[in-house]
Amino acid sequence: MPPERIAADFFARDTVTVARDLVGCVLRRGAVSARIVETEAYTDDAASHFVTRPRTAALMGTTHGVVYVYLIYGMHRCLNVTTDANGPGAVLLRAVEPLTGVEEMAARRGVSDPRRLASGPGKLACALGVDESLTGRPFLGEFSLERPSVPPRIARGPRIGIAKARTLPWRFWERGNPFVSK
DNA sequence: TGGCCGATATGCT
DNA sequence: GCATATCGGCCAA
Numbered sequence: 531m532p533p534e535r536i537a538a539d540f541f542a543r544d545t546v547t548v549a550r551d552l553v554g555c556v557l558r559r560g561a562v563s564a565r566i567v568e569t570e571a572y573t574d575d576a577a578s579h580f581v582t583r584p585r586t587a588a589l590m591g592t593t594h595g596v597v598y599v600y601l602i603y604g605m606h607r608c609l610n611v612t613t614d615a616n617g618p619g620a621v622l623l624r625a626v627e628p629l630t631g632v633e634e635m636a637a638r639r640g641v642s643d644p645r646r647l648a649s650g651p652g653k654l655a656c657a658l659g660v661d662e663s664l665t666g667r668p669f670l671g672e673f674s675l676e677r678p679s680v681p682p683r684i685a686r687g688p689r690i691g692i693a694k695a696r697t698l699p700w701r702f703w704e705r706g707n708p709f710v711s712k
Numbered sequence: 713t714g715g716c717c718g719a720t721a722t723g724c725t
Numbered sequence: 726g727c728a729t730a731t732c733g734g735c736c737a738a
Contacts, residue, residue, distance in 0.1 A: 570731070577731075583722065604719030606732045622731055652732045691731050711732095 536675035538668070541595035541611060545619030546571045550702045552621060554682035558674045559658055562631030564648060565678075568624040568703040568710045572610075573617065576694035580618040589666065591618040597664045597672060599655065606652030609660045611669045624651045624690070624701075626658075627709035650711040 536555065541548055549571035557564050572578040572590070579587035579600065589596055590612050598610040598620050613619035626648045628635055635647045635657040648654040655661070664672055685705040688696055703710045 572731075586722070601721060602730055603732055608731060650732070689731070
């Protein structure tokens with residue numbers, strides 16, 4: 531039985547549900563494939579770019595299944611996919627476990643330790659060769675996604691690196707997976 | 713383990 | 726003009 535390929539309506543659903551369901555999915559881009567092990571949901575909460583960057587993150591409110599990439603700290607990029615056909619939302623991809631194309635990711639990152647290739651949002655975007663030029667493109671035009679063959683053990687807790695809305699448990703990760711960010 | 717700091721787009725005063 | 730940001734690498738201790 532072949533793995534189930536995800537279609538665009540996957541992203542039309544509630545943002546927190548999409549964030550949870552993305553954990554364990556296999557992400558592909560060219561020769562690179564990787565298992566998503568950590569995500570975060572952002573909607574219209576106080577930490578969301580839909581609120582703090584209403585102009586640049588407007589596509590959170592007008593689209594779903596679209597890539598949103600932003601620059602942070604002047605040098606790191608973060609990869610998001612917009613969600614929810616009925617309201618603003620996006621999911622931040624925070625960490626992946628490399629499966630194939632490891633040399634390509636290592637070359638982009640300048641490190642070889644697999645655990646350091648994509649165990650954080652900035653590292654992930656770098657390893658996948660993602661930059662701001664992808665913003666606005668259909669996510670499934672740039673990547674493909676497959677559902678997990680076996681359901682992952684998912685944990686949840688507060689999001690990382692934010693000052694506001696710190697109590698919302700909208701970070702999801704695969705429990706025990708060593709490729710989750712620290 | 714903890715502290716420091718880079719390098720820049722964005723939004724606010 | 727200024728403070729800040731969904732971070733990560735390096736270094737001292």
